[in-house]
Amino acid sequence: MIKFFIDSKEVTAKKGESILEVARREDIYIPTMCYLPKATAIASCRMCSIEVQGQEGFVLSCNTPPVEGINVITNSDSLYHERQNIMKLYNVNHPLQCGVCDKSGECDLQNKTLEFDVGEQDFAVRDQARKKKKWGIHTYDPALCILCEKCATVCNETVGNEALFIKPGGYKSHIEIDLSNCIQCGECISVCPVGAMASTDFKYTSNAWELDKVPSSCAHCSSACSLNYESKDGTIMRVTNESDFSSLCGAGRFGFDFENRVLNKDENAFNEAIESFKRAQNVVFSSFITNEEAYILNELKKKLGFNLVNEDARLFGEFMKNFSTTASESLYNATIDDLKISDFIISIGCSIESDNPMIKFAASQAVKNKKAWVASIAPVVEHDISNVVSQYINNEVGSEEAALAMITDTFIEDKASQQTFFDSLDLGYLSGESNISEEELDLLKTKFARKLNPILVIGEDVINHPRAKNIALLAGYLQKSELFKVIIVPPSTNTLGVSLICDLDKPQDGFSVGYNAPADFTLSAKGSGDLDMPALNQQEGTFVNIDKDLVVLNAAIKHHGYELNDIANALGVESENIIDYTSKLGFKTIEFDDLDNYYDNVGNAYRGYKIESKKNRKKATLDEVEELAEYNGSVVYARNPLRQFSSFTKDCKQLDAKLELVGSEQFALASKIKSGDHVKFSVDNVEFSRVFKLDKHMKGTVAYNPTFDMDLKSSGYRYNQVKLEVINE
């Protein structure tokens, strides 16, 4: 703790905090242009200069830690003059096009120019012709750019793409892009303080002040990031976020037009739905659902006695149950924020790149800021994130259990409590079968030395693995050992919430009703079923996200049709509004309207509340590692391309992704196909027809098979041996 003074007010700084951070925390205003709280200080604008009493000259508050006892002066005549001059320099040849600029009304340059009363200009330089550039979803106007470097910083540090960079050249400096690295996430757009980086789709369609902001949570993946839907006349125009503190991936930022537009209530379909519920054997639903709706379905189950089916959440729930027996608590203990400050990350069974983009964003920040060692244990090598992953450990398909057992054996020192398990391990056999060499583990072990915040990331591959139970036990054992913090990535948006709320069953034969899942009678938020339901941007509710936070979802667009609550009311589970159930979910008894959804001045998120982990007193012993199934020939891996998660992202107009089976040359050779071939294959009795695309960077015999076009993705093991059939016309 460092005690010092800001404008004679006594404040204390924690270790590593800068003067600016302390000032923000204490509500003391220091103007900035380039400061981005979620990244390391850029220090390009020099607006945050301050004076220290008794010292000559200015100090940059954004990257200077305080010294005991100093008195910082945040405002004086000379500081004002300095800042005014900076604003004047920023305004040199800045086009006076505020009238047409999208940023007008929320522009930092506009605000600070007025704040520092820059009415006239003392500086001049010869203007130059600068061409606008279109880079896919974003356009760049170098004439408007003030070179604050925020976009390049987020691209490199927060997102970890290294696509944007500064092309230096004095007054000619501008931002350049390496488009092959760009994942079109739009983080650069969100942090741009001026109108230089703009969304191609949004450009010139409306002004900042015309938009109604609805703070909500992203509905696409389990991160459920905080976002604001900004709509005009009942249409969502764009998505923004608290870009100072949080991030969004491309799907969150550009995949907002998945609403289900219904003009009126279809009474016939509604009555049919009620009849269907009454005689349903199974009610199948996907995890793209709010907690409240899941709760309603569970109540209906109690009343009507059908089987409530959601394989994705059931498997996850089972995984967590097994996990808790060795972990002694019901939930995993790491969050995305922990991942950001972690210095050693092992990921197993997770497509870091595409399963949950926030995992990748966080890993990138850990690598950049904490020099983290990131090891990815997976049968595929995701070459696009090679700047994030330090060590690819390439296991054989299906050998995740062996891999985790070897990890456990490598890191656990005190083996007494599970002696029989460790004795039963035949490391030579496991190493041979899983193809993980001792050298790889030794390297991992060496890198582990003196690490303070190691985290284990458990992905979807192992949750629906045939040997999921023992993997869960191992993961729980690792959490209990306190060697690793563990984070388990829920496969879909609200898988965790559903698994905590609902009492799920295995499917049985008989008439089934589906909610966003194919069935005999389908309630669909896609508009493709028998009764239209509101999509997740049209309803109020809550999610439980990967951080175990119960986060708030608000309706950005009106829904004119029926919702699940109407059906429940008709079936005798009565409540006026669906959000009345929020306090009854079984977590905390807080009403929906009392839930917070904002970030404070320093960036602490106040989003709903954290679900507390419960103690589990059961004791379990680890199972022996079973002999491994062999996967030979062509193996496809159910993995969506970036910015695609489900059928909800599929039809978003700004998210274009092709339904391509992407594989390596080796895969093409082994399967006797070539790039451009139409192929047919079936996985878990679902027929897929895809165009094969050769990716030269890929290696191995595993190909990526996108599943985002399916109404309900399969919850089986994600790797499948397939027989490919070429069906070229």
Added chain:
Amino acid sequence: MNQEQFNDRNVSDDGYLKVDIADYPTTPWGRFKRVVDRTFKLELFVGLWVVLREMIKFDIHTVKYPEEKMPIGPRYRAVHEMKRLWESDTERCIGCGLCEKICISNCIKMDTKIDENSRKEVSEYTINLGRCIFCGYCAEVCPELAIVHGGEYENASDQREHFVDFAQMLTPIDTMKEGKQLEFEGFGAITPHEDERVKKTPLAY
């Protein structure tokens, strides 16, 4: 004039010419006397004579509306006009949306989009004159002097939708080509001494 005088609203005291009019009769006898006077004293013919005299003179002051119309002041605020640029004959409107924002009766509605030259283009612009209160804020806030008030005050129509379209408000291109577009002289217009007020940016070249 000091403030006290300014606030003195008792105008009847001085400065006014008082016409010598007899008081109204208050008694029934007085009212009867007034009727008799008006009927038999030939006052009626005084008025008729005035009308006859003016008619014979043929110097009529009546404006024969709607054949004739009174000229209206340049600052009159009637139906809006959209001006074109003198230099290029294109629309002045840049689609900034300030008029839409400032409109206190919410009668302006506009949509913009990006055009093929990647410039901002107004794709939809309407003013609902049924709601417009002709306050002039839109013309005042317009940074381009594009939307102004015109002199067209005849709003009678059998269709509500009349006079609200962008195309109808825009100066016809023929008028523009002939150089007959009239500038608005009301609030926000360029004053004769504008050049002296403009502060110039220093130029290095």
